[in-house]
Amino acid sequence: MSGYDDAVEALQAAQGEPPSSSRGIIALHEGNCTSCMLCARECPDWCIEIDSHKETLPPETERGRPRVVHVLDRFAIDYGLCMWCGICIEVCPFDALFWSPSWEHAAPDASGLVHERFDLRQWLADAPLAPGNEGT
């Protein structure tokens, strides 16, 4: 067992898991994201990359008009740059980003700290304010 593991274990034994409200990592609820770019623009570290494209939906009613929607292609947060300020979460008008208390995210090299949408989705599970988790 490495010194790092020993240290983590000792910390957990002494303090338990961090409180559920702590800022461990940022979770993405893709269904709520409209690719509006606000988080990517407000991020002081430029650590959020978003790619999206436009799709035209057929009219929903007989006299309706076709609707253009933005479809998310890529949502990535580079945790090598992120400074856990939470501005992205606060500016998101659609509640697509949430704090999760998960904290064990070391990676052997810097590219491993870029979390793509599928990585970011899994942190929803213990994000206390994410849809379905409220009040838990």
Place this chain on the structure above:
Amino acid sequence: MTETRRDVPREEWLAAARAALAEGHAFLDLLTAVDLDAEGFEVLLRLWDPVRRTGVLLATRCPRDDARVPSVVPALAGAAWHERATAEMFGIAFEGHETAPLLLPEGFGAHPLRKDFALAARAAKRWPGRKEPGESEGDLPATRRRRLSPPGVPEGWDTP
């Protein structure tokens, strides 16, 4: 917990520090500077009285082309490292104190906390926010529309 701010001319900088110390503000919390662009530099010194729990924030200014303030080291030896860091990061001279480099590699030749110092990371990376909703990396050269520029970054930094 109270905190008082005192703006003093730079000729009175050392005297102001001595006065604050004499009042019991004996704990050196912070000495640093702020680059105010055309208005020059503001040098800040925060002292704390651990007994009465009061703080004093001393501030003084110096012009950009005459960036020097008196050193407070004669009154406060612990400020030496802070002055060394501030001197190399902002290019401010502390009169009466030979500020040897503290953090930067030898021969760095610039003052990274000055606002006109371009961050390599800002020049090398394109701003992720330049894309509009519905756009991807590959769409960018095709669209010629005027683009947003990143907040807080001086004109011309996001060149690529």
